[in-house]
Every structure is written in structure tokens, then in C-alpha cells.
Amino acid sequence: MKGLRWWIIGLVMIGVALNYLSRSSLSVAMPTLSKQLGISTQQYSYVVAAFQAAYTVMQPIAGYVLDMLGTKIGFAIFALAWSLANALHGFASGWLSLAFFRGLLGLTEASVIPAGLKVVSEWFPDKERSIATGWFNAGTAIGAMIAPPLVVWCILHSSWQMAFVVTGGLGFVWVAIWLFAYRTPRDHVRLEPSERQYIVDGQSNTDIEKASWKHILSSRKFWGIAIPRFLADPAWATFNFWIPLYLSTVRHMSLKEIAMFAWLPFLAADLGSIVGGYLSPLFMKWFNVSLISSRKLVVTTGAILMFGPACIGLATDAHTAVYLFCVGGFAHQALSGALITLASDVFGKNEVATASGLTGTAAWLGSISFSLIIGAVATTIGYNPLFVCLALFDVLGAIVLWTVLSSTETTPTAQPVLQS
Template sequence: MMNWRSIRLRILLLLIAGTIINYIARNSLGALAPQLKTELGITTEQYSYIVGAFQLAYTIMQPIGGMLIDKIGLTAGFALFAVAWSLANMAHAGAGSWQSLAAFRGLLGIAEAAAIPAGMKTIGEWFPDRERSVAVGWFNAGTSLGAVIAPVLAGLVAATYGWQAAFIVTGAIGLVFAAAWYLFYRSPANAGYLPAGELAEIRQGQRPVPTGTTTLRAIAVTPRFWAIAVPRFLAEPAWQTFSFWIPLYLAKERGMDITEIALFAWVPFLMADAGGILGGYLAPWLQRWRKFSLEESRIAGIALGAVLMIAPGCVGMVESPYAAIALLSLGGFAHQVISVLINTLSADVFPQNHIAKTNGLVGMAGWTGGLLFSLAIGQLADNIGFAPLFACLGAFDLIGAFWLFAMRRHLILQKA
């Protein structure tokens, strides 16, 4: 595995920092939702539209953002998107109704959509194949850690200075990251600070990948794209539910106030960190000790995560709120195992100069599933409760794992 003094580790740490900051911004809404519903008179259905505005903008913009990153490069491209998401999040402080809040969420979704494609392109450029899932695991841990920090940071700032200040603080820190990224990040070929030996190690560890997928249309018609996109479509509703609905679930069905939510809502995301990191190490372990191919190791890990996703589906069967949080935490762990390995597959089977747009298109499929499910929650949660909806999440991932297994022949490029 990578040398802990390597330059690519420093690149990964910078990327993780940006991901944490990105997710602090997007998850601040969920942490503040109970207070916003009271102070702005927002119904559960209207809140689903606010969430949906972010999801719709994010869904549509992911392949576009990825295409822009591929075109203008990571250095300037990711920095510009970071500035944009910071300003959009700070603008939330001016919301006076659910409609204006939805508009600002839409702007945030547009700006944040390039973050994951940019991260995957960074890893695709900087890491040999054998290290890629590990790097993605740590990168994905940034998404969960941001979600851990968001309810604590936003909740404490809101309790002291008001919810408007919480949006300003969680947005402003992104400007610091944008400056750091622009000043430091360069691709390996252009990084004067990268030793020749490490550059050779990176290049020698990356196998050739079939080319020819130069446009979004060309990518979208390949069987290997659909092999990845369908499981992502089925997996993403879980993460969207955890990110945007857990605080409301804990308030509505478990009777927690905003302070208790700040104390406990981060636990599933801490477990998600563990799942992302261990999921990244699982793939190379399967390659080394079970002699799986590169792609087979990803598929096996996704299947394991899908089985574990049965846990959050059982939330309605427990009476204790702490037992419910434990099941949701296992779900966070399982989902991030799945997420890490699906994202890694998009970097494994598509060429480097198209990774951002490919991952953006896969992400668009995933966020379409997340958007549809969030709208369903908004329509159904007040009538049937959250338990049947959580039960659906486990079933979705099992179906996705079966699909991926059936489509595996379209992903196996060569033996690792």
C-alpha cells in the first residue's frame, strides 16, 4: 500500500478535507430542519420540496459538473465549484419562506454536484489500481465525517447565534478550502513537487482501460455503465434518507429535541466512516487472499454491504430510540461499503480523462433514485410513518447486488 510519506497521501488528505467541508454545508439543513420547520412554518411535505430542490439540481448537474471538470481541469475547476457552494450555503441565511429556502438549496445543489466526480478523477489520476479502493474509502469517509460534524457544528452555532449564523459558518469554511486547493493541487504530470520515482510508481500501477467513451451519450449506451448505474440508483435513497431525514425521524417518531438530535444524529455517520474505510480495504484483501479479480473484489464487497442493509429495514421493529439509532448506524456502515466500491468501479472501468463525467453520470442515476425516494417520504411519512420506508432501503440494495452480479461479465476487463 501507499507510503505514508508519499505525495499522493497529501493529495488525498487535501481531498478529504474538501469533502468534509462540502458535506458540512449540505448536511447543515438536516440538522436545522426541526428549528426551521417551527420558525418558518414549514410542513413535512414542503420540507420534502426543499430537499428535492437540492436533489434535482444536484442530479442534473453531476454529469455537467463532471464534464466541466474534465474540460477545464481539476485545479481551477474544483476551486471554482468550492467557492460557488460556499456562497450558496451562506445565502441560506437570507431565507424567509420554504420557497426561498428551496431556491437557495437548488443553487447549492448546482454548486456541490462536481465534488464527487472531482474527487474520483483525482483518485483516478493519482493512485495505482491496487490502492484505488483504499483511497476511495478514505475519501468517502470525508462525506460521513462531514455529516458527523454538521449536526454538532450547526446545532451549537444555531443554539447560540441563531440558524442564520449556522448557515454562514458552515458555508464560509469552504472558501478556505477553495484557496488551498487552487494553490496546491496539480495533476501528477504537472506536479513539480512529485518525485520521479513516485510518478513512475503511479503510472506503472495503472492498467490500460478501453477508450472510445468520449461523450455522455457514448458512456450512457455502454453495458458497463448500466451495470454500475442501476445499483447506484437503488443504493442512493438510503444515503439521502440518512442525510436529510434522520433528524426529523428522531424528532417526530422518537420524541427527541434539537439538543438530543445533535448528540445522537451523528452516530450513523461515524459508523458510515468505518464502513467506507473498511470497505476500501476489503477489496484488496479479497484480491490478495481470495485471488479475486479487481472487479470481482468490488462486487463481492457490494454484496456484503447489501446483506447488512437489512438492519435499517428493521427500525420499525424496535421500541428503544437507541436501538433504532444502532440499526441506522449499521445501515450507515453498510451503505458506505457499497458506495465506496460502486464509485471505485467507475474509475476502474472507464478511462482517466473521462472519469469525472462518467462518475457524474453514474451519480445522476443515483441521485434520481434519492430524489424520488425523498419525495415519496414527503408524501407518505405523515400517513404511514417512517418504518415501512426504511424497510424499502434494505430491499433496494439486495436487488442492486443481484443486478450487479448478473452484469459482472460487462465489468471484468482483466485479471488483477
């Protein structure tokens, strides 16, 4: 099967999309739930924090499990679990039960980025990793983009409970396809020998005996990625969990208007994921920089573009605000993809999921902190100062990345592939 690695990453992208469809369903349904279940903005921030706390704690554990069990079985187990946890949201009767189910979802969904990055490390040569990561990372925005029209349709034609059953049920279908289709390049019978050799020859990272948290956490390269991710991820959490509520409470959009417009920032985020993936090899060609430096340039470009959403407070109408959210979605996903890919650039195959999980924990520590701040102060000082902070965080993250992570850093025993 020609170009099989791209079919594989397409399957991963669909899995990521369904993962983010599940996590984004609540924010779309929230205007309805807040009325029917009497959930306040402060209580909603606790529900969001339950998901984020569970996700934060579980990411390195999920990454370690994936490194131990292997990508195929590990990813399938987690996907089954998050699909079930999402469907259980339909049984919520108040903010406490909703927070409990949300915590279960966070525990199970924490596997998705480490799993995707592990697939990239297995199936792609170094020079294509940012492109592959960009494509599977586009699934994060696809899921968030599908959520508004699908969830609103379910609410209008049935109930908010049915919205969670439908979005959760789609995951079971994906797991069946995944178990049937996925193998490593070494074992996949449909992989052409020439493509297998192309993948192997283009990979500089090597296996180690097993993943070691101590080895990862004690390395400078880990902190060079983890700190920028801590500073960058509050933006994505804000877009995922707060855009529908912001459009409803501040811009006074109706549920139907939210369904029409709230998905647009995630379409822009899709483009950011894909374009950001291609920017890295283009920067290597145009500026003759190293692989790591090309990733840094992508992060810097995204950080500058984040000043778009910082200006949302100046928007005179809801449609301009949505447009600036689109700029932010594009910018964040471009820089986020580069930061995620860096783990596969500087860590070996058998520790990449663990390293990705640990940097993801740092990212979500930033997310949960900022979500709690939004819940506490949004009704008093408004959202606008918070949007400005998101841009400043990303600029600071870019500075840390250039300062801490060496531009010549590579995985053990090899140099990065520098090819235009």
C-alpha cells in the same frame, strides 16, 4: 514529499467533508426552521427535492466540465460556488426561498464525487483505487457527522442564519489551500520520482481524445454501475436528510439530544467507507478473484448488512434506533465506495469524471424519488416500511451488478492489476 498521493487524497477528503457539511446543515436546522418559518414535512420534502433535482441534472455536466477544465481549476470553481450558495440559505424567509437556495446548492455540489474520483484516477494505481476512494468518500460522513454539533452550537449561541454562514465560509478557506497545493502527478514538484513511477506503472486505464456521453451511455458497463447506484442512493439520502427529523418527530428527541446522537451514524459511515476500501484488495487476496469481482463482493456484503436499519421499526427506544442507523451508515458507505470506484476501473482517465457524473445522476434520481415518497407517506404509514425498502433495494442492486457488469471488464487496452 514521501507518500504525497495520500496527502492529496486527504485534502480531497476535507473538501468532500465541507461539501457534506453544507448539505447536511439544513436537516439539523430543520426542527428550528419548521417552527420559525412554518415549514411542514411536505414542504420540507419539496425543499429536499429542489436540491436533489438540481444535483441530479448537474452531475454529468459537472463531470464533463471537470474533464474539460481539469481537476484543479474545475474543483476550485465548484467549491467556491457551493460555499456561497450555502451561506445564502441564511436569507431564506419561507420554504419557497429556501428551496431556491437549496437548488443553487445542488447545482454546485454535484461536482464533488466526480472530482474526487478524477483525483483518484490521476494519483493512484489500480490496486489502491478502492482504498483511496474509501478515504475521500469518508468525507461524506465526516461532514454529516460534524453538522449536528456545529449547527446546533451556532443556533444556540447565535441564530440559524449564522449556522449557514459558518458552514459556508469554511469552504472558502479550503479553496485557497486547494489552489496552492494541488497539481497532477506529472507536474507536482514535491512528488518523488519513485512514487510517480509507481503510480504510472500501476495504472491500466488510458486517455482518450475527449469524454463522450454517447460512448458512455451506450455501454453495458455504464448500466451495470448506474442501476445499482440508482437503487442504493435512497438510503444515503434518507440518512442525510431525514434522520434528525425522524429522531425529533418519531423518537421525540430534543435539539440537544439530536446534537449528541445524530452524528453517530455518520461516524459509522466513515468506518464503512474506509473498511470497504480495504475489503476489495483483501477479497482479491483471500478468494483469488478479479478486481471487478472484488468490488462486487464489497457491494454484496454491504447489501446484506443493510437489513440492520430495516429493523429500526422493531427498536424499543431511540438509542437502539440510532445504533441500527449506525449499521446502515456503515453498510451503505462500504457498498457505495465500491460502486463509485468501479467507474475508474472501467472508464478511461479523460472520461471518468463524466462517467461518474452520469452514474451519479442515476443515483440521485433514486434519491429524489424516494425523498418525495417519504414526504408524501411518512405521516400516514410511518417510516418503518420505508426503511425495509432500503434494504431490499440494495439486495436487488447487488443482483443487477453481478448480472450486468462483466467481472473481466477493464479500461481500454489493459487488464486490471491483480496484486495482493
